[in-house]
Amino acid sequence: MSTHFCLRADSLRVCTPFTILLSALALAWSPRLWSQNLGTTPTWAEAVAAYQSLRDRFPDQTHLREFGTSDVGRPLHVFSMGAEEDATLTLLVNNAIHPGEPCGVNACLDWATDMLQQGTLPSGVHIAIIPMYNIGGGLRRNCCTRANQNGPESYGFRGNARNLDLNRDFIKCDSRNALAFNALFAELSPDLFVDTHTSNGADYPATLTLIASQPDKLGGVLGPWLENTLLPELYRDMEAQGEAMTPYVHTLGSTPDDGIQDFLETPRYSTGYGALHHTIGFTTEAHMLKPFDDRVNATRLFLDVVLEAGIRHAAALRTLRNEQDALFRSAEHIDVAWTLDTASVDSLQFSGYAARYEWSPLTGKRRLRYDRDSTWTRNIRHLHRYAGTRSASVPPAFIVPQAWRHVLDRLTANGVEMTDVPRDTTLQLDVTHILQHSAGSRPYEGHHYRNIDAVEVRREDVQLFAGDKVISLDQPAARYLMETLSPQAVDAFAAWNFFDSALQQKEYFSAYVFEENAQDMIEEDAQLKREWEALRSQKKQEGSPMGHRAQLDLLYKASPHFEGTSDRYPVYAWPKGQPLPFR
Numbered sequence: 001m002s003t004h005f006c007l008r009a010d011s012l013r014v015c016t017p018f019t020i021l022l023s024a025l026a027l028a029w030s031p032r033l034w035s036q037n038l039g040t041t042p043t044w045a046e047a048v049a050a051y052q053s054l055r056d057r058f059p060d061q062t063h064l065r066e067f068g069t070s071d072v073g074r075p076l077h078v079f080s081m082g083a084e085e086d087a088t089l090t091l092l093v094n095n096a097i098h099p100g101e102p103c104g105v106n107a108c109l110d111w112a113t114d115m116l117q118q119g120t121l122p123s124g125v126h127i128a129i130i131p132m133y134n135i136g137g138g139l140r141r142n143c144c145t146r147a148n149q150n151g152p153e154s155y156g157f158r159g160n161a162r163n164l165d166l167n168r169d170f171i172k173c174d175s176r177n178a179l180a181f182n183a184l185f186a187e188l189s190p191d192l193f194v195d196t197h198t199s200n201g202a203d204y205p206a207t208l209t210l211i212a213s214q215p216d217k218l219g220g221v222l223g224p225w226l227e228n229t230l231l232p233e234l235y236r237d238m239e240a241q242g243e244a245m246t247p248y249v250h251t252l253g254s255t256p257d258d259g260i261q262d263f264l265e266t267p268r269y270s271t272g273y274g275a276l277h278h279t280i281g282f283t284t285e286a287h288m289l290k291p292f293d294d295r296v297n298a299t300r301l302f303l304d305v306v307l308e309a310g311i312r313h314a315a316a317l318r319t320l321r322n323e324q325d326a327l328f329r330s331a332e333h334i335d336v337a338w339t340l341d342t343a344s345v346d347s348l349q350f351s352g353y354a355a356r357y358e359w360s361p362l363t364g365k366r367r368l369r370y371d372r373d374s375t376w377t378r379n380i381r382h383l384h385r386y387a388g389t390r391s392a393s394v395p396p397a398f399i400v401p402q403a404w405r406h407v408l409d410r411l412t413a414n415g416v417e418m419t420d421v422p423r424d425t426t427l428q429l430d431v432t433h434i435l436q437h438s439a440g441s442r443p444y445e446g447h448h449y450r451n452i453d454a455v456e457v458r459r460e461d462v463q464l465f466a467g468d469k470v471i472s473l474d475q476p477a478a479r480y481l482m483e484t485l486s487p488q489a490v491d492a493f494a495a496w497n498f499f500d501s502a503l504q505q506k507e508y509f510s511a512y513v514f515e516e517n518a519q520d521m522i523e524e525d526a527q528l529k530r531e532w533e534a535l536r537s538q539k540k541q542e543g544s545p546m547g548h549r550a551q552l553d554l555l556y557k558a559s560p561h562f563e564g565t566s567d568r569y570p571v572y573a574w575p576k577g578q579p580l581p582f583r
């Protein structure tokens, strides 16, 4: 039993068995236990118990099921309200991916409880809530790891049981949590998705800030609709309810005074991942310095507002998602990496606190202080246009050898349809050779993120085996496939080191033995000799004449001794304009 039960009653300093019993009974009778004004947030067990209680009280409208296991060994739960079948709108809410930011845990419990108790659950809607996603982090309960946060009294830790930030794990799926989430997401295919957080960073009056799917990156028909229709309504409705919300304060300078920029949530993040399945996503960021209860209320209000907007636009949203699907299946090229367009500067009306700079008696240096008694409202610079920096050609199909099972496991979780190569065979395919790549020297989220800087595509014979996978791009997961299997995509499996073993040469030569072979080669092949000599003289002119082994290496790589598969990206593209094989 958590000491929580004592902490909630201010006058009680000692946890008696009686108070524990009372608390347990209260939990069973009234899930409103976790409503606002208590300044506390439930543990994982308490949150699950509260949803179990709701399920028991409202068995016809609710469902609680496990959808996988977390890294720490405890099951992941999803609580459903409303009909899963035939829903005109599916909304998925994820909580406590960062368990130190639990506003959404409380908000969802109260939101669900009120809708069920008051009979206000809208019909035709399916609402799915993950009570606590990062269970391992949630079990690392502590008072203080959110150094700058105003409550609650205790909460979980950001890293999961493997010290992973789960909000960077949606593509690589190092955690069991993420792989289970991928499968749940593909199954539910939510129209709207909300991931609840608490902010870090600057101080300003707004309690809630919002990261939406970046509209330019979302692209297609959904991006403009989100930007021009849905987002203005969400900001309008929040303001009308007295809770003016602002875009996430990702400052251009050290304070909001200099302006803010849109956050680019690439597919490693929850909403970026959702965009790969044509789901519009929102990350709510409640402000860390506002009282916990205010943060819970603002997060809950956003859930109301986004649900109402979703219902208003349910039919249009479904149509747009279908159009988005068709667009990405039939595209010739799609963007797979983006950068902020710094030339495109918009303005945004923003309310901030005056920033003061003072001398710190502690460090003797200048420090920043926000003056909460001095509020300003004016237009600040807002940079929110992103431009594609890399585009990838969409092939009719990818061919992925079964050897790359860690990749195939992730595709399977995402509902990707695959056809087996029926027999051992050799096919002419478009093969990507990686000419230049570089990786970070320090680990980032369990990997050494690899930039694939230069590639060349050649049509070559590729040996395939029965059971290797042919993956058509004419399927709902087309965008997911392009942004994970195109090697230069920002969150490609290649960037997350899944194919690093393909980047190593396995066989070499001894120069003293190969010397005679090399001599024979240039005597028998006049063209080869010309190319070899041209390269040698080019290097000499460049001031870096080639040594003995380097000269032989050129000929070795042109010889049948060279393996030819090192630095060859082992995901192949079926050539455009040719009917798919094995159909």
Ligand SMILES: [Zn+2]
Residues within 6 Å of the ligand: 098, 101, 197, 198
């Ligand atoms: Zn967070």
